Amino acid sequence: MSLKDSFDNRIFNTFSASAEGLALLRIFSAIFILFFLIPGSGMSHFAYLSTLPADFYAPPPGPLRLMESFPSLSFFQVVHTVLILSLLAMLLGYHTRWASVTVGLTILILQGFIYSVGKVNHEIVVPLVPLVMAFSNWGAAFSVDAWRNKFSIKPESWPVMVLAIFIAFMMFTAGFPKILGGWLDPSTQAAQGHLFNQFFIRERQALLAGWAAGFDHVIFWEILDWATVLFEIGFIVALCKASWFRFFTGLAVLFHFSTMMTLNIAFLPNFLAYAVFLNWDKFYNSVHSFYSKRTGMRGEKSARKTHYMITGIFILLLLPVQWMSSRNLGLSNSDLMLHEFVLVTAAFVLVLFLALQKTVRLFTAESSD
Amino acid sequence: MQNGITKTSVRTLFLVLLIYLPIQYAAVGVVGYYDAEPWPAFVFPGFKSVYVYGDGFEITRTVFDVETLHRQRSYDMSPQELFPEIPLSQIPGFVRTHFSDEEAVQSISREGAEWLRDKSADIAGFEPHAMHIIELTEQYIHTESGPRLQMALETGRITILF
Incomplete structure (x- = not known):
């Protein structure tokens, strides 16, 4: 195989994608962003920013330095409205590519101003997912575009590889500074130090934080330091195979779950990107075959009903979580939101389930050999 | 394609x-x-960053202390209290950017100082004459019952007069 063929194989064939699977991912992403990942979590944050004196406008180096102060509230309201409308268009698959790109750009604008108080948060995967996946033709099925027969094009899987490269590289940028900072030095326990910092300074004391703060076991914390660095650096190697990358994505979910339980940091935006690597085709096929068996319905009609059912399930599951979280129900002693806890825990349970399923399959295959 | x-x-x-x-x-x-x-x-x-050294660890916090003339009344507030809409994840960076060095603090405009005065007055319940931005370095040691504060030192103080 020539170098060009090998390169082509890697970028075009590492991940596979069907129109139905991508459509479910599009619907899930739109609902997930709409309910949980809109920057600022409501207009009150932007109302606050627009009243801050220009002294506190400290944009990071980049395009936002063209401005001299925070824009007015009406500017934020317009961008926010465009974002919501684009998300709805993305959900329905109406001019899907443009809607997805607009979602990405409007999120970038809102995030940019939020970070202009003097601190950048690393949530760029939220706009990155719709911006990149816009080119996967994720509006090719279960969409207004498909219904109007506006385009009949095949889905593309290379944007999934683009996202994988972004995630692997960004994980590397999280691991590399830790090596320079001394995380691998056995005389220091960096993860434990961060735990104390979160516990005492930021008062993140919910879930297992109190237990972890009292757990002074040098070897445990040192192993955690090494495991964190190896896991973050190792993501780059995982790009070699789709199954390795999925395995590392599963590890990432476990990592974030443990971080949430002890440091009360959920990193929810990353889960939008991890969700891209779920096997949506298999999920669709399982639900579709279940639905067909139960109703005896076949063909296009059954596919459409399956899609409505899955969309309905997403909304029914996520809407109550969003509603309860928006009313500050649940956690105390932390700034961790209820929806973050529920969603990260659900992802953790899903990963455990998938790992168990895989293990059972491996054992079954071995015993049949 | x-x-x-x-x-x-x-x-x-x-x-x-x-x-x-x-x-x-x-x-x-x-x-x-x-x-x-x-x-x-x-x-x-x-x-x-690594905060843990040997049998203890060190962390730094910032406190905003407002007072009336001759310190008849005073009130300490955390950055989270003074800037409630800034997410907790951004607070340390926000404080570092705007309140960690004398030059940055003294260059705050009249409008900015008045904004700080009004916000802190709402929280403290009195009209402050000055705001001290105090950096505290706290050293903890590990004990059998968990980490215990051993020492807290004031390692920086910047004052804004209203």
């Missing part, structure tokens, strides 16, 4: 991406060292 995206343009995109990502990471490091972390940038947080 369709929609005007050819296989060649996708190959080019990947090549550009593979060259661009390391270069932008280096640029983030350089710009971050001399100025601040640029944005947008494709990086995750490094959390490279």
Whole structure:
């Protein structure tokens, strides 16, 4: 195989994608962003920013330095409205590519101003997912575009590889500074130090934080330091195979779950990107075959009903979580939101389930050999 | 391929991406060292600092202390209290950017100082004459019953007179 063929194989064939699977991912992403990942979590944050004196406008180096102060509230309201409308268009698959790109750009604008108080948060995967996946033709099925027969094009899987490269590289940028900072030095326990910092300074004391703060076991914390660095650096190697990358994505979910339980940091935006690597085709096929068996319905009609059912399930599951979280129900002693806890825990349970399923399959295959 | 995206343009995109990502990471490091972390940038947080040394650890916190003339009344508030709409994840960076050095604090405009005075007055319940931005360095030691505060030192103080 020539170098060009090998390169082509890697970028075009590492991940596979069907129109139905991508459509479910599009619907899930739109609902997930709409309910949980809109920057600022409501207009009150932007109302606050627009009243801050220009002294506190400290944009990071980049395009936002063209401005001299925070824009007015009406500017934020317009961008926010465009974002919501684009998300709805993305959900329905109406001019899907443009809607997805607009979602990405409007999120970038809102995030940019939020970070202009003097601190950048690393949530760029939220706009990155719709911006990149816009080119996967994720509006090719279960969409207004498909219904109007506006385009009949095949889905593309290379944007999934683009996202994988972004995630692997960004994980590397999280691991590399830790090596320079001394995380691998056995005389220091960096993860434990961060735990104390979160516990005492930021008062993140919910879930297992109190237990972890009292757990002074040098070897445990040192192993955690090494495991964190190896896991973050190792993501780059995982790009070699789709199954390795999925395995590392599963590890990432476990990592974030443990971080949430002890440091009360959920990193929810990353889960939008991890969700891209779920096997949506298999999920669709399982639900579709279940639905067909139960109703005896076949063909296009059954596919459409399956899609409505899955969309309905997403909304029914996520809407109550969003509603309860928006009313500050649940956690105390932390700034961790209820929806973050529920969603990260659900992802953790899903990963455990998938790992168990895989293990059972491996054992079954071995015993049949 | 369709929609005007050819296989060649996708190959080019990947090549550009593979060259661009390391270069932008280096640029983030350089710009971050001399100025601040640029944005947008494709990086995750490094959390490279190490706070634990030997049998103890050290953390630094900032307290905003407001007082009336001759300190007849005073009130200490945390950054989270004074800036409630700034997410907790951004508070340390926000405080570091605006309140960690004398020059930055003294360059706060009249409008900015009045805003701080009004917000702190709402919280403290009196009209302050001055605000002290105090940096406290706390040293903890490990004990059998968990970490215990051993010492708290004032390691910095900047004052704004209203």
